[in-house]
Amino acid sequence: ASFRGVLTNGGRGGGGGGGALLRRSSSIRELPRRFSRQLSRRRSSLAESLPDTPAGWAASTAVLSSFALGYELRLQRSLTAPPLVFSQSNPRNDALRETLSRRRPGGRKGILTRDIKPSLWVGTRGTLSSAAAYALPHFGRKRRGECELNARLNFREVMTMGRDGASVGIDWEVPPEKYDSSLCRRKTSEERQSEILEGPIRKPVVLILHGINNDASFGYVRSLMRACTDRGWIAAGYNFRGCGGVPLTTPRGYTGSYTGDIRDAVQQICDRTASPSVPVFLVGNSLGANLITKYLGEEGYSGTLPPNVAGGVSLGNPLHIHSGNMSFPWAQVLGLGVRKSLFLTRDKWSQMTCRNFRAAFLKALLVCQTIGSVDDTLAPYLIRNDPVYPFAVTVGYPDAGEQYWDDASSYKYVQHVSVPLLKVTAQDDFLVYGSSLRKMSHCLECPNVTVVKTRCGGHLGWQESPPEEQREGEGRGFGTSSWADAAAADFIEAIIESRRKSDKEEEAIKKAREEEVEAEVAAARRRRKEEEREGGGRGDDDDDDDAGNAHMERRSTSEREGYIAARVAAAAAARREADEIRSRL
Template identity: 25%
Template sequence: MGSFFNWWSTRYTTEVRYPKESALVATKEQHSNTTSVFLRDFVERRCPSLYSEFRPAWWLPNGHMQTLYCVLGDFSARDKVVYKRTLLRLLDGGTVGLDFTPVDDSHLPSDTPIIVVLHGLTGGSYESYVRAILSPACMPVHQGGLGYRAVVVNFRGCAGVPVTSPQLYSAGHTDDLRQALFYISHRYPEAPLLGLSFSLGANVMTRYVAEEGEHSRLKSACVLGCPWNLAANASKLLATHIGRHVYSKGMGRNLVNLLKRHVGTFAPDHEVAKAAAATIALTKPTIDMFDEHFTKIGGGSSPPWPFASANDYYEYSSSHNVLNKIKIPLLAINAADDPVVQDVPMDAEGNGWVIMALTPCGGHLGWFESDEGWGQIKRWIKRPVFEWLRATGEDFVRSPPHWRPLHEEDGFLKEVGIDRLGCKELDGNDIIVGTEGEAGLLAGL
């Protein structure tokens, strides 16, 4: 009885923190007039749900329960999304998979905003946390949706994407997203691109917008459950019994099982193949063991890969120390009871473009609250994310960015002045049913 009373009486207000000097942004007001406001004022007016109370479902009262339900819950009948997949061959021989929805978008105007999504550790477009937002966001406006397009960028080897080069992906490798954005912005040149990302993908997206600064092809970004300081969060995860033996080993097992599916594609005497062979031979590896044996070698391209150690990889790839370089609106939401991410940089290095939000509960990518009906749940996170996407997609007016022009060379789409990157579309477009996950992998992480 006492724990129930504590659950009911606790205040569940989100901490929203802005730097002292908020960025000045242009916004559309009534009658299509444009005015300048501080980003803080813009968000307070356009995203009221960010300040609303989030009370977790009574039977999911803490971060462990929220996280485990995200992993083990049955979401197969909820938020169904159908995608059309486009495979991109990258200049280094690798392949990424772009899953577009709606499948038939011919009725949408050319300037319809596009939500560009990066998934979590070993996930893909099928993840429940992805579909929970994309299913309603891509519904027509008259049905209560935003009426937007969306595209999920599936990392190499994830969600059925083939591995065609001696490399996978990691928290610090941003070039695959960069090249995917070449293609998306070329295919839809009039559409604003709105970033939405989860967990490991959130770290990649944060680093991308920091590296690009004012030249980011994303107009805005929303990052959920970002792991930020990789070394600190890995250390804190390993410091507890449940952290080491449930979460870290669960993620390590996912990564090893994913690697096993693709190890045969690597040339036997390649350094990545040797690292893969040693990695899949590990017994009950934690995520840091996987990174020490494989990610430091096969998680990105040279330079800067390979790294001497997992800690060197963590130092390079962390996103908490690049927040000061971001020059577009970025909303970051974490949960204070997230058992996977316990170190969150709420000061955002004083960058006025960044809004940091910390819910008191919600676990890792959970944020489940009670819905109508006994035992029914919904995700609180949908409301503030919806408001953010609408506000930055339709009301925020961005100064014309000075992107490097795109051109085609030997069949590859490239940016002028950058020879190492390029992509081209492969033949064939498969229809992907978003609720079909991958066997042998725990979803939700």
Template identity: 25%
Template structure:
């Protein structure tokens, strides 16, 4: 558009203004414009200006926090067969543009009508994305020493992809979730479709329609089932390298397990997403915030009760669980008081929360790990993030965004997808592809230099 055209438009003499003369209201607008030439153009530009400002202030740059002296990761060059070491954080920065991109400024841009953490969380809870991220699982039931049962959902099936050295991503779901959750399916689809990796979802006891065969559910402090599952996956896939990813309560279980195992774990890396970290702090948050107290806590408590009463027969003759007390429970804390802490032998519910918090195990983790959190998460709240512990650990990397809610991070306007899938994909690929050889050909792949 040349300056003469712009001048004609501003003066009201451009042919595009002729349609206004056809109506009385249009004539008044045209007359107003000729008297004040900038009013109408400014009014027309105002929505775009508001949208630009809104987008500017709602964009969440990724903030990285890490140790000043991180470990070095070993990289194998398949062309010359040589191994070299590279600073872990610098290696991740160079291969994960969604976490660090100095030219494009790595950031999460939320859906315009979902910049609030509560809206992101609600959308994540109620939209299942049934028509996308279709995964065909093959289920395997695994018995535990106490007579319990956990389910492992494999994708692809072993019929489609027989046992080999394919890198495998081990998933842990959130509270009462399972392999059907959209945040799991979204990442699993990308890892299989774009990279040819294998996925294994650990479904906790009684979750995802798995049977309950003992008078014990699961909790955020109990890591023995995960330990059993990891050992089983290693036995099933002796040549495959493993990376774990946990969401919400599953992230807490994963990171607690990583700290307990230290350098003995079979997982070469871990990713923690929306981790509450401090279960007692999360409990207090659930009791103080209005929406947390009135909506979140009762909703999560109801989900736990549904699973419990689906398997009431396992607790009918229980001497430690009072069914009437469980029926009266409304909040998640009340459920944990009447069921969880008693089943797992804690003297008080707060003792369970304190001892079950993964934050106290962060410093003991001896494998590279990424913690991804949204600062407006109304459940896994910002002030429970163990920043000091993560940055003190040379294996750790913390990535935060201002927006995202709880397991949300929805972007796009007419159709939404999760932004978090991309950085998780990039981190996982970076770890697996550092040395793509099978375990028997890379015996030192779990060694990291200081």
């Protein structure tokens, strides 16, 4: 009783501390009841404020929808802007930029000058734009004049790589044939397919590479393939080894550094073309963009790029591959995709007799959680190639992940690219924008690279509202289209147009040179005849021909000697540059 009195009479007899403690504990016990009463009052007030009739509900929904739409329209306007373009100033880049900036046929604005207007709800958010690009197939309508008898031809070819016997799948999409008259004989599907598989290929070919954990069936690849065939080119969707349903025939799958498969595939396609003037283009997405940049840099450094390869497009290229560039949750998501690939191809790598090899793959499959830890575990057993000719194939990175990431980073090779290359990155790309921005200066060191930065687009998304001048049938479906598809196609078309102009100029120069030689020969003959008349009729027509031929021979000999001297000087300069770059590497 005395203890109870002390607690209850807290202010008396020195018991104030105990009373305060009791009041505090009772107030804590009251908190749930107070919260429940407040929640009940708010629920009742909310229930009273809700409409009682369907008309009231409709009005409330309309008001909320108008507020949401107004916010979305303001967000769309804030993101609508033309892209930023960076490149060195030289005749080739200036000509390409001028072509891509002027109005296209039909009144369309140039791809580098018109605003990129993101689609509502999807294009305005980088993550949703990327998800739509991955998930949505192409739902383009048929083009006018296209019928079932003259439709696009789709088929798959399985190529065997000559370096280690690996298999990759090429998904071909061939545009409809064009005939001058309805009386012309129509080619069968077998004949059209034979032209692709055996040659000769007479149309431009666009080889498109997908990203990590994807294949050529993903929406962004199919959409770009359709954009190419709409312009009359042949599109080829490249599936990395072990991807797209093509069985893995070697224990080692694709990596972010090995370019041997691309090299073999490009060479096989170039060998089927009718002539070196038939252009072949490379378009890479994400990891595929990194690989084509590395391939073009390696070939440009060694001077071994096939003459058919006329240019490339790099979309969402990270430039610098490193585990530190991946944050949560994307490092875990990409790691899960790689582990899934390892599980699906376990029948191949589990046959290896090397215990360390099998143990590393089991650890990557069962223990590793992020893409960085998977790379670090498998790096000593990954396939790789030397960066210089003859690009010898070896296995393993002794220093594990750091050495692999350093070898895979394409920023080290981009300055050696010898053909026009368009690199496109979005500011809201949550995967690669940071690493790409930090290494952008390496791209601008190359006179052949054009860097384009967009305000929106996400990772490989670029979902935009179709512009008013959008051509019929274009788009990814659901009222959206891809700005990147149009940019890549316009860039390729500009290169083709530039090559045609240069071919015409070379032809005109050659013709003018021949006419100049003929004029000099004729002048030599006239001088010879005048000398004969002055000298009493010496010589005959045969002497005239001999004099003209001798003049032509002297001219051709001097030109040949000058050409050889120029080639020797160029080779010496290339060797000096190669030695300097090799010392840096």
